[in-house]
Amino acid sequence: MDRRQRDVVGVGGRKIVDDSGPVRRAAVLGSPVAHSLSPVIHNAGYAAVGLADWEYTAVECSEVQLADRIAGLGPEWVGLSLTMPLKEVAFGVAAAVSPLAATLGAVNTLLRRPAADGGGWYAENTDAPGMVDALRAAGVADPASIAILGGGGTARAALAAARDLGVDLVTVCVRRPEAGDQLRPLAARLGVALQVASWDRADTCRDADVVISTVPKGVADSLAGGTWRPGAIVFDVVYDPWPTRFAAAAVQAGCRIVSGLDLLLAQGVRQFELFTGRVAPVVAMRAALDAAAFARRASS
Numbered sequence: 004m005d006r007r008q009r010d011v012v013g014v015g016g017r018k019i020v021d022d023s024g025p026v027r028r029a030a031v032l033g034s035p036v037a038h039s040l041s042p043v044i045h046n047a048g049y050a051a052v053g054l055a056d057w058e059y060t061a062v063e064c065s066e067v068q069l070a071d072r073i074a075g076l077g078p079e080w081v082g083l084s085l086t087m088p089l090k091e092v093a094f095g096v097a098a099a100v101s102p103l104a105a106t107l108g109a110v111n112t113l114l115r116r117p118a119a120d121g122g123g124w125y126a127e128n129t130d131a132p133g134m135v136d137a138l139r140a141a142g143v144a145d146p147a148s149i150a151i152l153g154g155g156g157t158a159r160a161a162l163a164a165a166r167d168l169g170v171d172l173v174t175v176c177v178r179r180p181e182a183g184d185q186l187r188p189l190a191a192r193l194g195v196a197l198q199v200a201s202w203d204r205a206d207t208c209r210d211a212d213v214v215i216s217t218v219p220k221g222v223a224d225s226l227a228g229g230t231w232r233p234g235a236i237v238f239d240v241v242y243d244p245w246p247t248r249f250a251a252a253a254v255q256a257g258c259r260i261v262s263g264l265d266l267l268l269a270q271g272v273r274q275f276e277l278f279t280g281r282v283a284p285v286v287a288m289r290a291a292l293d294a295a296a297f298a299r300r301a302s303s
Contacts, residue, residue: 027057028079029278032064032072033086038243040264040295041084044271047291051284066092073113073124082278083113083124084271090156098123103131106192107159111270114277127277130157133270134164134215134238140269141236141261143168143213150174150208150215152226154182157217157240159189162197164215172196176205178222209235216240216249227252234259240266242296244303268292 031041045059064072066088073083073096085093093110094100104110104126112127149165151158154177165173173195177183183199190197200207208214209231215238216223223239227248231237237253239246242263250260272283 025056026079027054027081028060029057029082029084030060030062030080031084031086032062032069033089034063034065036061036063036086039086040242040267040292040299041271043291043295044268044288045275045278048272048275048284048288049279051287052279052281054279054281057279064089069093070096081115082274084274085111085113087156093126096124097126100126101128103163104128107131107163107189109156109159112274112277128160129270129273129277130160130266131163131167133266133273134160135167136269136272137261137265138164138168138213138236138238140265141238141259143236146170146212146236148172148174148211149213150176150211151217152176152205152208152215152223153217154179154186155217158182158186161215161217162186162190162195163193166193166195168213170195172198174198174200174208174211176200176202176208178202178218211235213238214253220244220247223247223249231256231258233257236261238266239263242267243299245296245300264292264296 029045031039039061042059042061049057069089069092090109090111093113097110097113098121107128109128110126111130113124114127116122116125146168149170151161151173154175158175162173175183175186175197177199187197205226206229209229211232213236217240220241224247231253236259237250238261239250240263241247245262254260268289272285272288275283
C-alpha cells in the first residue's frame with residue numbers, strides 16, 4: 004500500500020505523521036502542460052477538505068503517448084484532466100463516454116470507474132457546463148443573443164453552453180469557412196440555430212448580449228476598438244497573458260468580464276467533485292488560483 008509520511012507542525016511541535024490511507028492520484032495531461040494551473044486548484048481543494056492522501060500533478064503527454072500512459076496507471080489513479088492535444092484522441096482509451104462528450108466530440112475528463120460498474124475509464128466533458136457556471140456567476144441569466152469568436156474545440160463547448168443558457172440563435176465568427184461548416188452538424192444535434200459569419204465581420208459580434216472569444220491569444224486583439232453593447236458580458240478564454248487587449252478594451256467600455264481563469268476554475272470544480280465525491284471548496288480553490296496567477300504575472 005502506497006503511504007506517505009508528512010512533516011507537520013502541531014501544538015506539540017514538529018512531528019512526522021504517517022497518513023493512514025493509500026495515496027490517491029490525479030493529474031492534468033497534455034502537451035505542453037508545464038504552465039497549467041490545474042494542480043494549484045486541485046491541490047488547494049484537497050487541502051481545504053482534509054484529503055491529505057490526495058495529490059494532483061501535471062504530466063507531459065502527447066497524442067501518441069496517451070494510450071500507453073493510461074495503460075501504465077496503477078489503481079491509485081482516480082481521475083485525469085485532459086488539455087490539448089488530447090481531447091479527441093481520449094475516446095480511444097475510454098470504456099464508456101458521457102452523452103455530452105459524445106455530442107461535442109471532445110473529452111477533457113477521464114474518471115476511473117469502480118469494478119462494480121465495469122471498470123475502465125469514463126470520458127466526460129466539464130468544459131461546456133463549466134462555461135455555463137462561469138457565466139451564471141457573472142450574472143448571465145437569460146441572454147437574448149450570444150456570439151462566439153472562433154470555430155475550434157472550445158467553440159464547440161461554447162455552443163453547448165449557449166444551448167444550456169437558453170439561446171436559440173448563435174452567431175459564430177470564424178477565420179476559416181470550413182470551421183463554420185464543421186460546427187453546423189453539432190448545432191443541429193444541440194437544437195441551436197447557427198449563423199456563421201466571416202472574420203472580417205467579427206466586429207458585429209459586439210452587438211450580442213454575451214461575446215465568447217475562443218481564439219488563441221492575440222487573435223482577437225484587432226477587435227479591441229469599436230463600440231460595445233451596454234451591459235454586455237465578454238468571456239475571453241485566454242488567461243495567460245491577462246488581461247488581453249481584447250478584454251481590457253471591453254472593461255474600459257463598461258462590459259462585465261469572464262476570463263479563462265474563471266473557466267479553468269469552474270471546469271476544475273466539476274472535475275474535483277467527480278474525482279473525490281466531495282463538495283468542492285470553491286473559495287479556497289479560487290484564492291489559490293488567484294494567488295498563483297498574480298505571482299505568475301508579477302514574475303513575467
